[in-house]
Amino acid sequence: MVPSFLTSCSDLVKKWDGLAGSGGYCEVDVWTEFQALTGDVISRTAFGSSFEDGKRIFQLQNEQAKLAIEAARSPYIPGFRFIPTRKNKRRWLLDDRIKSMVRAIIDRKSETLQTEGSSNSDDLLTILLELSRDKKNGISINDVIEECKLFYLAGQETTASLLTWTLVLLSMHPSWQHMARDEALRVCRKDVPDLECINQLKIVPMILYEVLRLYPSIVSLTRRTENEIKLGEFTFPGGVDLLLPVILIHHDPECWGEDAEEFNPERFSNGISKAAAKDGRSVFYPFGWGPRTCLGQNFAMIQAKMALTLILQHFSFELSPSYSHAPYTVITLQPLHGAHIILHRL
Numbered sequence: 001m002v003p004s005f006l007t008s009c010s011d012l013v014k015k016w017d018g019l020a021g022s023g024g025y026c027e028v029d030v031w032t033e034f035q036a037l038t039g040d041v042i043s044r045t046a047f048g049s050s051f052e053d054g055k056r057i058f059q060l061q062n063e064q065a066k067l068a069i070e071a072a073r074s075p076y077i078p079g080f081r082f083i084p085t086r087k088n089k090r091r092w093l094l095d096d097r098i099k100s101m102v103r104a105i106i107d108r109k110s111e112t113l114q115t116e117g118s119s120n121s122d123d124l125l126t127i128l129l130e131l132s133r134d135k136k137n138g139i140s141i142n143d144v145i146e147e148c149k150l151f152y153l154a155g156q157e158t159t160a161s162l163l164t165w166t167l168v169l170l171s172m173h174p175s176w177q178h179m180a181r182d183e184a185l186r187v188c189r190k191d192v193p194d195l196e197c198i199n200q201l202k203i204v205p206m207i208l209y210e211v212l213r214l215y216p217s218i219v220s221l222t223r224r225t226e227n228e229i230k231l232g233e234f235t236f237p238g239g240v241d242l243l244l245p246v247i248l249i250h251h252d253p254e255c256w257g258e259d260a261e262e263f264n265p266e267r268f269s270n271g272i273s274k275a276a277a278k279d280g281r282s283v284f285y286p287f288g289w290g291p292r293t294c295l296g297q298n299f300a301m302i303q304a305k306m307a308l309t310l311i312l313q314h315f316s317f318e319l320s321p322s323y324s325h326a327p328y329t330v331i332t333l334q335p336l337h338g339a340h341i342i343l344h345r346l
């Protein structure tokens, strides 16, 4: 996992270095750049050597998700989704293509597993295929396909959103940018960061938590009551959909104090539980909570720390004059007009 992170993050820094050219600076839309980075990382982790094919699948999935959101936002007409309109036909075609491409990767991988065994690969697909071989407790090939798709949907944009808002906020708060860079250079020097040095960072994770508090990638969670349940002073019958407004709780002065709207990573200096007026663990939900909590939170945090450390080691950055602050939600919290940042090579 970590080598995949490093390969992808180092490629990004090299690309930016090239763009900076002899002038030593360049402007990039980090929202687009980080989506490509996190897609690359997940594709490598999920599909190993087939990661280029995986990326093509993910592009099709993106298009499919956009069409699904458009449909969900249109007035509901029963049965309309079965009518062969241009967009519906495109959705069906995308579904077929994605499934057949994933199936082709799976077939190739199964063949390699049969001839070479699994000792050389630790990608998600190999692990899932090993599970699907267990006839008694195993999962079906359809489950394998769905898991690969979910892994990408859940992990790509969320992590890109975290990294994007981090660069935006560190541009708005240069003193925290300096502190983070000092730490990155002190702990990891100019070396390629490994897991050991990443784990020694204190300020970088404080910053990432504060970004997730103010700009949670997923702004609300839903739950359905199974049976009658009492929550605080309210009693809900079974079958009720509840919405947990993560972003509102994260901005509530009763939980976080009068400076709840301010970017102050210091509040996380003694860990999550001490960050809020109440126990931080009960008012901080960037990765959800309970049995359905995010499976990829460690994956996301290691990737974000590694990417941020590499960027801090090589560049200082500021907002472009063309940047306009407009967070909006399409599944994840994203910048409506992109996030244009000027990078200066150090």
Ligand code: HEM
Pocket (backbone or CB within 6 Å): 042, 150, 151, 154, 155, 156, 158, 159, 162, 216, 217, 218, 221, 222, 285, 286, 287, 288, 289, 290, 291, 292, 293, 294, 295, 296, 297, 299, 300
């Ligand atoms: C900053 C990055 C991320 C954020 C903020 C985030 C946030 C979340 C949230 C809020 C949930 C819903 C939890 C709930 O309902 O209680 C979730 C679920 C999930 N996440 Fe993440 N996630 C991130 C990255 C990732 C990554 C990188 C992966 C995979 C590599 C991933 C895989 C999943 C999966 C599989 C679920 C579904 C768990 C289930 O329903 O049982 N996430 N995530």
